[in-house]
Amino acid sequence: MEIAYRLTQPIALSVQLHVRGLTVLLGASGAGKTSLLRAIAGLLPADGSPFHGIPVQKRPVGYLPQHYALFPHLSALGNVCFSIRHLPHEQRTRKAMQLLESLGVSHCAQRKPAALSGGEQQRVALARALAREPEILLLDEPLSAIDSPTARDILGWLSRTVAELGIPVLAATHDPLLAAAADRIAILHGGRIVQQGGRDAIMSAPEGVAAARLLGYTNFVGFADANLVGYQTGGVEYAGTDFLAFRPERAWVVTPGAACPEPGGLAVRVRCTVDSVSRPYASVNVRGYALSALLAPDLLSSGAERGSELELLVPEQAVRVLPAESA
Amino acid sequence: MEPLLLTLRLAAFTSIVLTVLGAPVAWLLVRHRSKLTAVIETILLMPLVLPPTVLGFYLLVLMGDAGPLARAFDIRWAFTFEGILLGSVLFNLPFAMAAFGETFRAIPSDLLDTARTLGASRGRIVREVVLPLAWPGLLAGATLVFAHTIGEFGVVLMIGGSIPGETRVLGIHIYELVQGLRFDEAHRVAIVSTAMAFALLLALRLTEHRWRSHTA
Numbered sequence: 001m002e003i004a005y006r007l008t009q010p011i012a013l014s015v016q017l018h019v020r021g022l023t024v025l026l027g028a029s030g031a032g033k034t035s036l037l038r039a040i041a042g043l044l045p046a047d048g049s050p051f052h053g054i055p056v057q058k059r060p061v062g063y064l065p066q067h068y069a070l071f072p073h074l075s076a077l078g079n080v081c082f083s084i085r086h087l088p089h090e091q092r093t094r095k096a097m098q099l100l101e102s103l104g105v106s107h108c109a110q111r112k113p114a115a116l117s118g119g120e121q122q123r124v125a126l127a128r129a130l131a132r133e134p135e136i137l138l139l140d141e142p143l144s145a146i147d148s149p150t151a152r153d154i155l156g157w158l159s160r161t162v163a164e165l166g167i168p169v170l171a172a173t174h175d176p177l178l179a180a181a182a183d184r185i186a187i188l189h190g191g192r193i194v195q196q197g198g199r200d201a202i203m204s205a206p207e208g209v210a211a212a213r214l215l216g217y218t219n220f221v222g223f224a225d226a227n228l229v230g231y232q233t234g235g236v237e238y239a240g241t242d243f244l245a246f247r248p249e250r251a252w253v254v255t256p257g258a259a260c261p262e263p264g265g266l267a268v269r270v271r272c273t274v275d276s277v278s279r280p281y282a283s284v285n286v287r288g289y290a291l292s293a294l295l296a297p298d299l300l301s302s303g304a305e306r307g308s309e310l311e312l313l314v315p316e317q318a319v320r321v322l323p324a325e326s327a
Numbered sequence: 328m329e330p331l332l333l334t335l336r337l338a339a340f341t342s343i344v345l346t347v348l349g350a351p352v353a354w355l356l357v358r359h360r361s362k363l364t365a366v367i368e369t370i371l372l373m374p375l376v377l378p379p380t381v382l383g384f385y386l387l388v389l390m391g392d393a394g395p396l397a398r399a400f401d402i403r404w405a406f407t408f409e410g411i412l413l414g415s416v417l418f419n420l421p422f423a424m425a426a427f428g429e430t431f432r433a434i435p436s437d438l439l440d441t442a443r444t445l446g447a448s449r450g451r452i453v454r455e456v457v458l459p460l461a462w463p464g465l466l467a468g469a470t471l472v473f474a475h476t477i478g479e480f481g482v483v484l485m486i487g488g489s490i491p492g493e494t495r496v497l498g499i500h501i502y503e504l505v506q507g508l509r510f511d512e513a514h515r516v517a518i519v520s521t522a523m524a525f526a527l528l529l530a531l532r533l534t535e536h537r538w539r540s541h542t543a
Contacts, residue, residue, distance in 0.1 A: 043440050056443045069441035073459045082455070083445035132446060 001136055001168045005048030007039050013191050019136065019168040021183030022159050024199075026173060026214045031188045033172035037063065037138045040170075050135075062129030062137040062167075067145050068121050070113035076100060076124040077109040083131045099127040103161070118146040119154050130165070137162075139171040143178055155181045176216035179203070187211045209243050209324050217245045219291045223321065228287045229312075230270030231319070241324045250318035251293035253282045253310050260313045261296050268314035274304050284312055329492055330500035331519065337408070337483075337496060338476035341415040342469040345423040350465055353427035354457075358436075368424075375421040383485025386414050390486070404486075411487040411494050418482045419472045426471055430464025431457075467534045474527035477520065 004016045011032040017023070027033045039046035041063040042056035051059050070079050080096035087095065100106040103123040108116055116124065122142065129137060142158065143151045159181045162169045171178060179185050180203070186196035189210045195202060206212040209220060221229050223242040231244055252261055253272065260266060272284035272291070282304055283292045293312055295304055304310065352371075356364055374382055390396050390404040390413070397403045404410035434457060442452045480498035487494025489503060497520055504513040 038440075041440075041444050043444070057446050057448065059444070061444060063441065063444040065437045065441060067437065069435065069437040071438060071442075071456060082442070082447070085446070085451070128445065 001050070003040065003048070003050070003170070005036060005039050005046050007035065007044060007046035007048075009045070011035050011191070013039075013188075015188065015193055017170075017186045017193050017196055018184070019170045022162045022169050022171060022181065023184040023186060024171050024173060024179045024182035025186050025188055026176075026179050026211075027188035028174055028210075028214065032191065033174075033188055034066070034140055036188070037140050037170065037172055040136075041138055060133070060135040062126075062132065062134035064122075064125050064129055064137070064139045064142065066141045068113075068125035070116075070121055070125055070128075072113055075110050075112055076105065076116065076120075076127075079113070079124055080128045080131050083128050096127070096131060099131055100124070103127050117150075119150055122146070122154065126161075130167075134167065137165075137167055137169040139169060141173055141175075142171050143173065143175055151177065174214065176214065179215060185215075187214060189214075206245075206320065206322065209245065209322050212245050212320065212322055217247050217320070219246050219248060219251065219293075220244070221289055221291075225287075225289070229289055229291075230268045230286075231314075243322050243324055245320045245322050246314050246318045248281055248292040249294060251291070251312065251314045252296050253284055253293045253299065253304065254296040254313055255299065256309070256311045258296065258298075258311070260315060262315055265316040266313055267316045267319045268312060270312050272310055272312040274306055274308045274310060276306060277304055284310070286312055330495050330497050330516070333408075333492060333495065334477055334497040337412060337415055337479075338473045340412050341419055341476045342473045344412070344416050345419055345472050346427075346465060346469045349420065349423045350427050350461075350468075353424050354431050356424075357428055357431040371424050372421045374418050379418060379479075379481030380485055382418060383414060383482040386410070386417070386482070386486050406486070406488050406490060406494060408487075408493055411483045411496070414482040414486045415476050415479060418479065419475055422475055423468050423472050426468030427465060430461045430468065433464070434460050463534050467531055470527055470531045470534065474524060474531065477523055477527075 001019045002016075003019055006014045013032045013036055015036055017025070025033050025036065035044060038044045039048070040051065041061050042051065042054065042059045051061065071082065074082065077093070077096055077100065080099055081092050084092050084095060097106060097109065100109055103126060105120050105123045105127070108120050108124065113121055113124070122145070126137075143154065146154055155178065171182075173179070179199070182199050184197065185199050185202040186193050187202070188194075195207045195211050203215055206215050206217065212220075221231075221244040223244055226244050229244070253274070254260070256271070270286055272286045275283040275285050275290065277295070280294050280300055281292050282295050283290060291312065293314075299310070356368060387405055388394055390402065390410050392403055392405070394405075404413060438456055439452055442456050447455070478498060479496060480502070483494060483496055484499055489495045489499050497516065501513050501516050501520070504510075504516065
């Protein structure tokens with residue numbers, strides 16, 4: 001589905017994006033993700049297509065706000081039935097039960113939302129939205145109300161369900177975890193979509209520092225200082241404002257002189273001092289730059305202490321050179 | 328007995344009138360904020376700070392035989408039950424609006440927005456989302472008004488005087504008993520009044536508890 005929306009209040013946005021499968025709209029807090037979803041649902045005044053001019057009540061859109069907004073005085077079944085009130089009672093109950101069953105929460109049908117877990121609430125809210133047979137599902141921060149151990153389960157379930165449903169889903173988040181499970185990623189920054197495409201393409205090649213941060217890159221070094229952290233700039237063309245970026249899970253902290261745990265050439269091999277350890281990651285200091293990377297397997301078992309002198313290795317294929325301004 | 332029944336009748340009518348008319352106004356003030364809202368809210372709060380005798384005096388002038396209401400609409404409510412009912416409604420307005428406002432503010436706007444995206448009309452949202460969530464709070468507000476009306480004195484005395492069966496409510500009755508040095512009778516009436524106040528406040532606490540568990 002092609003979405004083109006322009007809004008001015010409460011934030012100026014002009015957005016064009018393609019939604020297919022599970023598309024994650026990635027943006028920092030305050031970037032306007034929620035406003036865009038609300039505009040598509042018809043809850044905020046905006047110009048755009050599709051659905052322009054259709055009143056909220058009639059839009060074929062399933063909207064799940066951040067905390068799902070289940071009606072607390074109705075049972076799970078009552079919540080689902082709420083959205084299909086136009087059907088006769090028996091048919092309504094049958095359809096609602098079928099949906100609850102297909103989402104694995106039929107055992108909760110008679111329970112009130114307060115008696116459901118975060119994951120169950122989400123499924124009931126999804127069943128309620130699906131009952132109206134929407135053309136698109138809009139999910140606002142679908143993992144925010146779920147504690148992190150369950151988030152991974154929910155994520156797996158969510159992407160499977162989306163694939164089975166065959167309805168395009170636009171999920172707004174700032175969470176790289178959700179982005180990693182997406183079919184497509186669109187990055188919202190500065191009131192527009194600065195980059196969009198298939199997940200792998202976007203994850204491996206963010207076009208700017210802002211996009212990279214949202215995708216889970218945490219290590220940034222101004223290119224002028226690249227040689228300070230041991231990067232060989234020979235042959236790479238760069239601007240003075242460029243940044244060197246890599247993900248913590250694509251770099252290694254090893255004992256001095258040790259080989260890199262993954263094959264391939266190295267872009268960086270440099271001495272570092274351990275600042276802190278949060279297994280499997282270590283935060284290290286390289287000439288004033290605080291960077292984080294995975295601990296090599298031997299250090300993971302023997303333990304690396306704060307203050308130890310070790311080496312930071314970054315494989316060639318893990319390094320991106322990013323302009324600061326394009327995102 | 329007559330002052331007690333009259334007082335209960337006044338309290339019941341005041342609660343009903345304020346719930347039926349006040350709740351929709353409170354809803355509008357909570358959900359549709361504008362520059363005018365603060366002015367309207369201030370006007371509605373005025374009875375809280377005005378001496379009851381001042382409010383009573385203005386209403387007496389307004390509704391008296393030579394007042395503007397009599398001249399324009401032939402309404403003469405001074406020294407009648409209707410008169411003290413109007414006074415009681417105005418005097419209780421701030422309490423009712425505060426209670427109803429708090430009730431409506433506790434309903435997350437996400438619920439109302441989501442209900443719209445699920446195809447519900449505004450009327451259906453009021454019937455099936457707002458009222459089921461708000462009724463314990465509305466009931467608590469109405470009970471508060473009821474309890475507060477039982478203790479009324481100044482406004483009623485100014486507008487209604489002390490006409491048996493028409494405007495002589497409990498508070499005025501006790502005042503007159505004491506003025507006539509009939510302390511034993513005053514004691515009996517005062518105990519009834521105190522017991523009613525306690526029972527109503529207890530009921531209020533219980534409905535509020537239920538309301539909080541509902542909206543939490």
